[in-house]
Amino acid sequence: MYAALWRSLPGPVWLRLLILIVLVAAVLTALALWVFPWIDSLIAPLEVTVEE
Template identity: 60%
Template sequence: MYGAFWRILPGPWWIRLLIVLVIVAIVLYSLVTWVFPWVQELTNATDVTVGG
């Protein structure tokens, strides 16, 4: 799958690498901005099940 993705990207290897780095940065930014806060709302981390 990654090989096919690499082959469809345009340009020489350094432009492909730049494109991949930009895509990874966008995915990570999206995860931190929208997905992780949404998941945190669904899971209540303050509920402790271990007795103390």
């Protein structure tokens, strides 16, 4: 899968690497900003208190 992704990217190696870095950053940003908060709203957290 990774080899197919690498071969499908245009340009020399340095450009492919730059594109991959930007793509990974975009995916991680989308996950952190939209996907994880949406999933968190679906999962009811346990009401846990820590007492001594």
